[in-house]
Amino acid sequence: MNARTKFGFLVASGTLALGLAASVAAPAAMASTTDTQGCPSGAVCIYPQDAGWNGGHPSNVYYAYGAHNLSNQNGNHYVFNNQTGGATMRTCTGYNGNGCQGYLQAGTYMVKDLTPINSITLQP
Known part of the structure; x- marks a missing residue:
């Protein structure tokens, strides 16, 4: 598989070590029917700078459709779209x-x- 390996496939196959999720290049698919990496189902989450999944603790969580202004977000961050539908x-x-x-x-x-x-914007 290439750098866009599907996370859900890895979990299902039982080959994912706990620390591997932080090193998978993105974008990659993940199951999004429940909380994943601390991001609630239905939300978009931003994790702290250079912290990978930050132990499942996002620094910003957004639920509502529309625009959301960011502040003090510099450098590389994981951004996870755990919205549904x-x-x-x-x-x-x-x-x-x-x-x-x-x-x-x-x-x-x-x-x-x-x-x-x-x-960022969230849209249906």
Whole structure:
């Protein structure tokens, strides 16, 4: 498998060591029907800078659709979309959801330099 290995497949196959999840390159698929890595089902979570999954303790949790401005989010962070029903998330260089790029699909995560990112959006 390549660097975008599906986390759910690894868990199902029983080959995932506890520390491996932090080293899997993103984006990668993860099961998202329950709390995963401390991120509640239905939420988008951002984990502290350079902390991987931070022991299942995200620093920011977002539930509501729409734009969410970020502050003091610099460097690389895990960003996990644990929303359900196919909801997506975008990162945006401007505040209030302006200058958005790409889509992070439900059940996936990415490692992203949030230094130039000033907001995220959650959409159904």
